[in-house]
Amino acid sequence: MAQPKYRIATIGSHSALQVFKGAHDEGFETIAVCKKGSERPYKMFNAADEIISINSYKDFPKIQNQLIKKNAIVIPHGSFVTYMGYEEVEKLKVNYFGNKKILKWESDRNLERQWLVNSGLKVPLLFKSPKDIDRLAIVKFMGAEGGRGYFLAKDEKDFNKKIKPYKLRKYVLQEYIIGVPLFIHYFYSSLTNEIEIMGMDIRYESNVDSLGRITARDQILLPKLDPSYVIVGNIPVVVRESFLPRLIEMGEAVVKQSQKLAPPGLFGPFCLETILTPEEEIYVFEISARIVAGTNPYIEGSPYTALKYNVPMSTGRRIALEIKNAIKTNQLKKVLC
Ligand code: AMP
Numbered sequence: 001m002a003q004p005k006y007r008i009a010t011i012g013s014h015s016a017l018q019v020f021k022g023a024h025d026e027g028f029e030t031i032a033v034c035k036k037g038s039e040r041p042y043k044m045f046n047a048a049d050e051i052i053s054i055n056s057y058k059d060f061p062k063i064q065n066q067l068i069k070k071n072a073i074v075i076p077h078g079s080f081v082t083y084m085g086y087e088e089v090e091k092l093k094v095n096y097f098g099n100k101k102i103l104k105w106e107s108d109r110n111l112e113r114q115w116l117v118n119s120g121l122k123v124p125l126l127f128k129s130p131k132d133i134d135r136l137a138i139v140k141f142m143g144a145e146g147g148r149g150y151f152l153a154k155d156e157k158d159f160n161k162k163i164k165p166y167k168l169r170k171y172v173l174q175e176y177i178i179g180v181p182l183f184i185h186y187f188y189s190s191l192t193n194e195i196e197i198m199g200m201d202i203r204y205e206s207n208v209d210s211l212g213r214i215t216a217r218d219q220i221l222l223p224k225l226d227p228s229y230v231i232v233g234n235i236p237v238v239v240r241e242s243f244l245p246r247l248i249e250m251g252e253a254v255v256k257q258s259q260k261l262a263p264p265g266l267f268g269p270f271c272l273e274t275i276l277t278p279e280e281e282i283y284v285f286e287i288s289a290r291i292v293a294g295t296n297p298y299i300e301g302s303p304y305t306a307l308k309y310n311v312p313m314s315t316g317r318r319i320a321l322e323i324k325n326a327i328k329t330n331q332l333k334k335v336l337c
Contacts, residue, residue, distance in 0.1 A: 022317030147229025199302030201294030
């Protein structure tokens with residue numbers, strides 16, 4: 001039987017430009033689902049062959065029948081879970097690249113931690129209650145709001161003072177690790193059972209990455225100045241080569257563990273968010289089980305993908321290639337779970 005003509009669709013935000021460019025490079029037509037008013041980049045960069053406009057991202061499930069009729073394969077990115085919630089994403093009927101069952105594990109900080117710990121990775125300490133804070137702690141609020149309002153506390157008293165404006169919010173208290181935050185982009189193929197390092201980035205966050213631009217003397221004059229972690233953009237980075245063997249093993253370990261937690265496990269793109277200390281310890285504070293925006297600087301490929309591929313291979317293109325290979329070998333079901 002002839003294969004239907006599949007199209008690649010995603011929400012117009014986050015890493016959609018990259019996903020669409022990669023889809024075009026592999027010969028797919030593309031559909032952008034945009035919130036009204038955010039269509040322009042997808043037209044300007046010839047990214048979308050078709051645009052479906054919706055009033056709110058929450059309306060995505062309402063247009064999925066249109067996508068199903070067009071044989072669309074939806075590529076999830078950060079905006080899906082953030083704007084729709086993982087339960088809504090889990091209910092989608094349209095073809096979806098990836099394993100939806102893994103979303104629960106990355107969306108809940110406690111489950112995520114269990115996943116990382118059981119994979120044998122080093123994670124920052126977690127304080128059960130403010131009275132347990134015995135070193136510098138980062139107070140993180142639940143729900144992805146991009147680090148808005150996070151603050152540091154050195155003990156219970158400091159915490160009680162700083163939590164006042166956020167009294168009703170749910171939070172976690174994590175040991176603050178001083179080191180270089182490094183975000184490692186992986187791709188695991190469920191067709192070949194191989195892991196690849198696609199690239200790495202450092203996030204640029206406001207205002208924490210700007211504090212070093214004013215001296216401590218001036219910082220002291222601003223008693224209400226607290227660091228915040230609102231992401232502004234991503235900067236490419238290449239890690240010291242001797243770290244690579246450990247980073248590869250870490251990626252493999254989370255995939256292996258995911259196969260126990262949510263069969264058939266994690267596949268496609270994912271990211272480990274880490275901090276590397278001067279003692280060369282690698283702490284993992286988060287995992288994203290999908291394409292991350294830190295891959296966007298590598299639309300033309302990264303130094304790592306340049307080693308492996310003879311064409312510019314972004315993570316977006318790698319996804320399209322995986323889908324193409326799955327179609328060619330009659331294994332499409334294996335990549336749509
Ligand atoms: P998250 O919401 O967990 O992605 O964290 C947002 C930002 O806070 C990260 O990009 C880091 O810059 C910082 N951060 C998070 N957790 C820690 C930690 N345990 N130690 C140091 N910095 C952290």
